[in-house]
Amino acid sequence: MTASNRIPLAGVIGSPVAHSKSPLIFRTWLRQLGLRGYYIPMDVSSADLEAALRNLPKLGFVGVNVTIPHKEAVLQMADQVSDRAALIGSANTLTFLDDGRIYADNTDGYGFLENLRQTAPGWDPKSGPAAVLGAGGAARAVLSSLIDAGAPEIRLTNRTRSRAEALAREFGTKVRVQDWVQAGNMLDGAATVVNATSLGMTGKGELRVPLDALAKTALVTDLVYAPLETPLLAQARSIGCTTVDGLGMLLYQATPGFERWFGMKAEVTEDLRAVVLR
Numbered sequence: 569m570t571a572s573n574r575i576p577l578a579g580v581i582g583s584p585v586a587h588s589k590s591p592l593i594f595r596t597w598l599r600q601l602g603l604r605g606y607y608i609p610m611d612v613s614s615a616d617l618e619a620a621l622r623n624l625p626k627l628g629f630v631g632v633n634v635t636i637p638h639k640e641a642v643l644q645m646a647d648q649v650s651d652r653a654a655l656i657g658s659a660n661t662l663t664f665l666d667d668g669r670i671y672a673d674n675t676d677g678y679g680f681l682e683n684l685r686q687t688a689p690g691w692d693p694k695s696g697p698a699a700v701l702g703a704g705g706a707a708r709a710v711l712s713s714l715i716d717a718g719a720p721e722i723r724l725t726n727r728t729r730s731r732a733e734a735l736a737r738e739f740g741t742k743v744r745v746q747d748w749v750q751a752g753n754m755l756d757g758a759a760t761v762v763n764a765t766s767l768g769m770t771g772k773g774e775l776r777v778p779l780d781a782l783a784k785t786a787l788v789t790d791l792v793y794a795p796l797e798t799p800l801l802a803q804a805r806s807i808g809c810t811t812v813d814g815l816g817m818l819l820y821q822a823t824p825g826f827e828r829w830f831g832m833k834a835e836v837t838e839d840l841r842a843v844v845l846r
């Protein structure tokens with residue numbers, strides 16, 4: 569078989585990987601678009617990661633998504649790294665180029681922004697400061713995309729203040745760190761509010777931030793999507809804010825990889841959301 573008539577293979581690499589929604593998302597798109605191709609979950613240990621990545625192109629793989637715990641490690645193994653992956657410090661989308669080289673990209677920030685743009689078309693990131701809670705891997709993608717989108721100031725808070733300060737040093741003077749215990753204060757005048765902590769997720773603790781200072785003109789979004797409407801979103805909605813759940817980010821971050829690997833644009837639709845929620 570020549571490379572051109574091979575059925576394209578893609579997948580997601582992580583450990584564990586059984587929880588990943590990516591196979592469901594990609595298989596739904598492949599089916600809807602009537603494309604030939606397979607998408608496979610692969611549980612690969614850190615010790616086997618590099619060998620797996622070097623061998624997958626030889627087996628017909630055109631690319632893979634990467635999830636916990638390999639998102640940082642793959643950057644060292646890639647031959648080419650996109651600017652945004654370098655800035656975020658991790659990759660979630662690897663494309664195997666025709667010559668076998670590995671191109672690493674991070675589409676989390678794209679997914680985050682695209683979800684807000686499509687779901688809340690009236691939202692203008694430039695219209696006021698953003699308030700971001702959390703300083704983990706997801707927060708890095710959120711910061712880079714908000715800066716890209718022209719947010720004039722980013723107020724950042726995290727339980728472990730030193731992690732927020734490290735991000736502020738990396739991302740520049742637009743990012744101002746606030747104390748976790750005073751997180752409510754940073755909502756005053758914020759145009760965009762983002763929960764990038766894992767609080768609010770089913771089985772995790774509650775995010776306890778007083779919303780008294782929140783204006784109803786603010787857009788509030790949560791990266792957590794289980795439950796779909798977190799207590800933060802429910803409260804913000806009751807104030808009158810526009811709210812956007814985190815499921816769209818998960819779906820939109822997958823679209824660039826799909827297009828690169830299978831050659832057609834994938835749509836994020838209500839049907840897809842329903843399939844993933846089922």
Ligand code: NAP
Nearest residue numbers: 702703704705706707727728764765766773791814817818
């Ligand atoms: P991470 O790197 O492990 O960071 C976790 C963050 O949550 C840190 O800021 C951490 O603060 C904070 N946190 C955890 N437990 C806390 C507690 N009890 N009290 C206060 N803060 C706490 O995880 P991540 O990759 O950034 O992911 C964060 C969340 O975003 C997760 O829920 C993840 O599922 C979600 N996410 C969603 C998408 C999507 O597509 N919708 C994409 C990526 C991530 P410390 O630094 O103090 O520990």
